[in-house]
Amino acid sequence: MSSPLNGGSPISTSGPILEARGLVKSYDEGRVEALRGVDLKIDAGEYAAISGPSGSGKSTLLHLLGGLDTATQGQVFFNGSVLGKAVDLDTYRSRQVGFIFQAFYLLPTLRAAENVQVAMLALHEKANHRAERAAALLEEMGLGTRMNHFPNQLSAGERQRVAIARALANDPTLLLADEPTGNLDSVNSAHIMDLLCGIREQRGMTMIVVTHENDIANAAPRHIRIRDGKIES
Amino acid sequence: MASQLSFTGFAWKNLWRRRLRTLLTLVGITMGIGAFVALVGFSRAFEHEWMRMYTSSGIDIAVVQSNLLSSSIDESLATKISAVPDVAQVAPMIFNLMDLTPEVNALVYGWRANSYELDSLTLLSGHRFHDGTQEILLGDLLASNLGKKVGDMLSIQGTNFTVAGVFHGGSALEAGSVIMPLDQMQIVAGMEGKVTAFHVKLRAAPAGESYDDYVKQASAAIEAVLPGTRAFPAAERAANNQIVALAHSVAWGTSAIALLIGILGIANTMAMSVFERTREIGILRALGWKGRHVILLILAEAAALGFVGGLVGVGVGWGTLRLLSTLPQTASVVSASVSPSYLLESLLIAIAAGLLAGAYPAWRGARLSPMEALRYE
Secondary structure (H helix, E strand, O other): OOOOOOOOOOOOOOOEEEEEEEEEEOOOOOOOEEEEEEEEEEEEOOOEEEEEEOOOOOHHHHHHHHOOOOEEEEEEEEEOEOOOOOHHHHHOOOEEEEEEEEEOOOOOOOOOOHHHHHHHHHHOOHHHHHHHHHHHHHHHOOOOOOOOOOOHHOHHHHHHHHHHHHHHHHOEEEEEEEOOOOOOOOOHHHHHHHHHHHHHHOOEEEEEEEEOOHHHHOOEEEEEEEEOOEEEE | OOOOOOOOHHHHHHHHOOHHHHHHHHHHHHHHHHHHHHHHHHHHHHHHHHHHHHHHOOOEEEEOOOOOOOEEEHHHHHHHHHHHEEEEEEEEEEEEEEEOOOOOOEEEEEEOOOHHHHHHHHHEEEEEOOOOOOOOEEEHHHHHHEEEEEEOOOEEOOOOEEEEEEEOOHHHHHHHHEEEEHHHHHHHHHHHHOOOOOEEEEEOOOOOOOOOHHHHHHHHHHHHOOOOOEEHHHHHHHEEEEHHHHHHHHHHHHHHHHHHHHHHHHHHHHHHHHHHHHHHHHHHHHHHHHHHHHHHHHHHHHHHHHHHHHHHHHHHHHHHHHHHHHOOOOOOOHHHHHHOHHHHHHHHHHHHHHHHHHHHHHHHHHHHHHHHHHHOO
């Protein structure tokens, strides 16, 4: 069994599931460059942590890898196909990617179970199947008794676990987490990382975690350091 | 057990989170559709009653002056119409809307005592009037509203008339009307020697000829002998006479304004909603929702507003029509019957109004890029 922070061992090295080639992302008509030529390969089943100082471009890189945004230059390949061209970004996000955000981003008017189901509404699954799957995921997150609570009735750690359940709702191949412990205390941080690593190991998913916490980054089998929009190591 | 979330349930939750704004928007569309149902229903019922009056009286063709809002034709031309081979009977007549009391106005007809149109009425009490006498017949609804019976006096435009009889007619228009001798009506209306229309009854259509073709042919023959007049088949005349046309115009104009206000209300609500939920739309996009899913969600919310507002509006409009059919001022020109297809049509208009109002906010919501929306403060 892996420890909360070591992330376990790589599950598969059958070739890159994700590849970034020459990624440049600029804002404000080119005056601000968040990424300046990033090349990166992530193998299927790999767990990688991306760390760097604030403003280094780590979240921008994650957003491009997850199809949330498009690069100014360069391309992202998923299983050898170019995102945004051969692979539709919406379909990519709905079928292949599970996102976890620092701010949880739960919908305040929906109960925990409904927040999980909302990710499946775009997948045309039957309502009872959606509800059953949401309940099973929340049970797995240890929230079996909290599934009909609204976000404001949950603790920060519980909210992030609902967000993780939501990220798993579409049974993704990629789990992308942007500062998943940024709003949590140390106990909850350890709990959440333990949960994520256990999920990755159990399901054989590829996981990329953006973090500014050295403990989490160093515990990952692969640690990618980024500074000023370029990968250092 | 986890609660189930459906697409429509999600849309409804989004509307319900801003209850006051949703309710105010519903009030707007309810008023718009209520006005539409009541006003357009009123004008359609009015037209329907007009048609029933023509049908029950056996009128085939109405001859009026062409190109004038207020028709005025020489009464003597009746002989020329009578000479047209297919014409069986000609009834010269005048009709006008007159104030009988400060609260009650009614359609007042001037007919000759021997008009075939009188044959279609059922005399409930009294007797028919005679030409040249200051006698009138009252429709039973009007007599009841005025509290008049046979032998009572009624002043019309300053002239006192004796109620000779009370009748029941084939339509609400007749039930709420006054009929007096044509010569008396010409004096009251200041139209000596003139009439507003000739109501023509044709002979039976020849075997093998359709009624519509027969009436059109006879209308053309009448117009040929009376240049400057128009001969309308009765059904067409019911829809196009000046009073009905005016009622239609006012009804559509007023309800169009009310509907527009309702549509603007929904558009404003949906635009505000999309603006406030920018980040939420970003979350949905991040979860894989396509632009069309966002469009569907916003349109579902807008359509729900239209549907609920329309449903209540149809009820309000129908209730208003029923109320109007019982009021003395309006009972004579409208019946309480409204066809279910018309109510359904009104509901569909409400839903279409919602969709129209939601179209732009939906398009805007769908155009938001996930990151742009997630970064929104």
